[in-house]
Amino acid sequence: MEEKMQVYEELVARGLIAQVTNEEEIRDMVNNGKATFYIGFDPTADSLHVGHFMALCLMKRLQEAGNKPIALIGGGTGYIGSHTVVELQNSGYEVVIVDNLSNSRADVVDHIEQISGIRPAFEKVDCLDFEGMDAVFAKYPGIKGIIHFAASKAVGESVQKPLMYYRNNLVSLINLLELMPKHGVEGIIFSSSCTVYGQPDHLPVTEAAPIKKAESPYGNTKQINEEIIRDTVASGSPIHAILLRYFNPIGAHPTALIGELPNGVPQNLIPYLTQTAMGIREKLSVFGDDYNTPDGSCIRDYIYVVDLAKAHVIAMDRILNGKQKDKVEVFNIGTGRGLSVLELINAFEAATGVKLNYQIVGRRAGDIEQVWADPSYANNELGWKADTSIEETLRSAWKWQLHLREEGIM
Numbered sequence: 001m002e003e004k005m006q007v008y009e010e011l012v013a014r015g016l017i018a019q020v021t022n023e024e025e026i027r028d029m030v031n032n033g034k035a036t037f038y039i040g041f042d043p044t045a046d047s048l049h050v051g052h053f054m055a056l057c058l059m060k061r062l063q064e065a066g067n068k069p070i071a072l073i074g075g076g077t078g079y080i081g082s083h084t085v086v087e088l089q090n091s092g093y094e095v096v097i098v099d100n101l102s103n104s105r106a107d108v109v110d111h112i113e114q115i116s117g118i119r120p121a122f123e124k125v126d127c128l129d130f131e132g133m134d135a136v137f138a139k140y141p142g143i144k145g146i147i148h149f150a151a152s153k154a155v156g157e158s159v160q161k162p163l164m165y166y167r168n169n170l171v172s173l174i175n176l177l178e179l180m181p182k183h184g185v186e187g188i189i190f191s192s193s194c195t196v197y198g199q200p201d202h203l204p205v206t207e208a209a210p211i212k213k214a215e216s217p218y219g220n221t222k223q224i225n226e227e228i229i230r231d232t233v234a235s236g237s238p239i240h241a242i243l244l245r246y247f248n249p250i251g252a253h254p255t256a257l258i259g260e261l262p263n264g265v266p267q268n269l270i271p272y273l274t275q276t277a278m279g280i281r282e283k284l285s286v287f288g289d290d291y292n293t294p295d296g297s298c299i300r301d302y303i304y305v306v307d308l309a310k311a312h313v314i315a316m317d318r319i320l321n322g323k324q325k326d327k328v329e330v331f332n333i334g335t336g337r338g339l340s341v342l343e344l345i346n347a348f349e350a351a352t353g354v355k356l357n358y359q360i361v362g363r364r365a366g367d368i369e370q371v372w373a374d375p376s377y378a379n380n381e382l383g384w385k386a387d388t389s390i391e392e393t394l395r396s397a398w399k400w401q402l403h404l405r406e407e408g409i410m
């Protein structure tokens with residue numbers, strides 16, 4: 001009996017079966033295509049009883065599960081990871097999330113399920129824990145690809161705690177690269193950053209631009225991570241990799257069920273801006289209006305997080321379908337549009353109708369003056385394009401902030 005309950009709980013946890021309690025729910029699932037048929041099942045009894053009050057919907061997914069590629073998403077309850085999980089599920093991937101919840105909440109898994117209708121498997125494991133990760137791969141045989149979001153990402157904190165950043169961001173990747181061949185995992189998509197370019201000599205910046213000396217230990221971990229992947233592949237490891245260099249991801253899922261949850265006082269522009277608009281912060285400080293840009297404020301390439309998430313699905317398909325040109329490929333994931341801080345503030349006010357309290361203050365140490373992507377390689381080679389307008393993106397960020405207030409989170 002205990003064994004049967006374990007199997008039952010495992011299937012529920014993996015989202016392969018759904019528990020329903022009345023016929024109306026069953027009809028609803030069948031009519032909406034989530035289940036093809038149902039069997040009545042009382043896990044405490046010895047046999048199956050069709051029509052028993054505790055019916056189980058056996059999902060279409062169960063039949064298809066054997067054919068679906070399985071992806072392991074490290075850091076999958078985080079900001080970019082959670083949006084990517086939804087897009088992977090929408091594209092037919094079976095997802096296993098691994099996250100130590102150091103910078104995210106367990107209920108993100110519920111919210112992902114609310115959006116996609118599919119509950120991803122979730123393992124609270126630290127990527128630094130080699131044996132723990134080994135056990136995850138053994139528990140979910142057939143994982144074909146990894147997306148590695150799990151990292152510490154606060155630039156300022158990395159200056160204060162460099163060893164913590166080097167350990168977390170380097171060792172977690174090394175563990176995955178060591179475990180991949182053992183478990184037959186074909187490819188890894190790595191979350192890199194435009195920070196590797198520093199202040200580029202030419203704009204927009206292409207993938208061929210030189211890597212500049214990192215401004216922070218965080219930035220350095222991204223550069224070293226890229227090198228670790230290249231060296232591993234060059235050494236003859238059977239794996240494939242795609243390095244995605246994100247520009248500035250912003251916004252939230254249109255449902256406002258998932259988004260960015262900054263810890264404490266936000267360091268990044270958009271969470272600080274939306275918290276100011278909400279009255280949580282008194283004033284947004286614009287760091288500098290004396291840069292060599294048209295309005296004097298810094299310029300960045302702000303990309304909608306859902307557009308960014310979709311790039312991962314295409315990259316994963318590319319690896320698994322053997323479409324890569326090289327075993328390690330690099331893509332800029334940006335819009336190709338540079339916006340200044342002041343332009344962004346104006347766009348936010350225009351898109352939401354909310355007036356923002358802000359002041360110009362001095363420059364922030366370590367800021368790059370201006371950077372935006374040349375995304376044409378990703379556009380042409382991946383057939384991917386960031387096409388959401390800045391207004392829609394900023395409305396989604398504001399909707400997310402309102403949702404956090406409604407939920408009493410912030």
Ligand code: NAD
Binds near residue numbers: 076
């Ligand atoms: P995030 O902090 O929201 O997500 C990272 C997730 O990884 C969190 O859920 C955290 O709990 C988890 N995590 C951290 N260390 C872990 C470990 N050792 N084991 C297991 N889980 C661990 O960050 P995000 O904004 O979603 O960023 C995702 C990735 O993209 C990071 O690698 C980040 O460096 C990179 N990136 C982010 C940005 C950005 O502006 N957000 C820009 C460029 C690159």
Ligand code: WQD
Binds near residue numbers: 155192285287288341
């Ligand atoms: C954007 C612009 C600020 C806050 C950082 C990391 C980078 C990458 C993304 C991961 C800048 C200005 C900000 C504020 C402001 N992460 N600003 N007032 O600095 O481009 O990049 O996050 O890899 O590595 O360095 O992003 O959101 O902090 O700043 O005026 O209160 O907004 O000066 O011009 P940044 P950001």
